[in-house]
Each structure stands twice: as structure tokens, then as C-alpha cells.
Amino acid sequence: MPERTTIPRAEALSGWRRSSHSNSDGGSCVEVVDAHPAGVPVRDSKVPDGPALVFAAPGWTAFVTAVRSGALGG
Template sequence: MAEPTIPDASRLAGWRASSYSGSDAGSCVEVVDAHPAGVPVRDSKVPDGPALVFPAPGWTAFVTAVRSGALGG
């Protein structure tokens, strides 16, 4: 099942950079906390582009897997 999208992510307030993002203005994922539909996620280089909205439990599981190194890479 496809996740819902927000066509223009710049319409949402409260974006914050991922704690894994560097300070060199490179690739960065931004999220909005406490959004009623789930966790909106966007590419910081395209602030007026779309955002994917993930169910909160799914996003939490993803972040946990990244932190633990379970996704490899």
C-alpha cells in the first residue's frame, strides 16, 4: 500500500532536520513531529516538493532499525 503524500510540503510548519544529517548542507531528511496524519518526511533540498506521510509506528520501527544498524549499509 502506498503511503499518503502531501503535494506541497512547504505548507506544513515545524520541519526539523534528522539528527543524522550533517552540517554541510548535503542530503537531509526532515520530519514534522506530532502531525495528526502520521510522520511527514521530505527532502530538505526540495522544501516545496512532496512529503510522504508514514504511520507513526512504522516510522518508529524504521528509525529504530537504522539506529541499530539492522538495515546494513
């Protein structure tokens, strides 16, 4: 499987959940679908009818781990 693919109409998927770092003010957020057979679909919460990127699970896990540890700076 490539490192990422796209789903053109992401709203067709069910089970989206918002990042735990999101707030109720509608700021910049991502949503993901857990346990999807193609990998980890990720979309912009402000554009639910737009496309989603689908990342291979190991790559997504490495990214989330790096963000949580502060390894990506910021």
C-alpha cells in the same frame, strides 16, 4: 490509514526539523514534522517545496529503530 500517503505541497506544513545526522554542508538529509495528526511527514531537505511522504507512526518508528540498531546494513 495506508502505510504512507503524500502531501503535494510540503512547505505548507510548519514545524519541520532536520535529521540529527545532518551536517551544515547541505548533504543528503530528510526533515520530519513531529506530532502531525496524519502521521509522520518526511521530505527531502533540499526540495522544501516538493512533496512529502506521510508514514504511519508505527511504521516510521520501526524504520528509525532499525536504522539506529544497524539492522538495515550500510
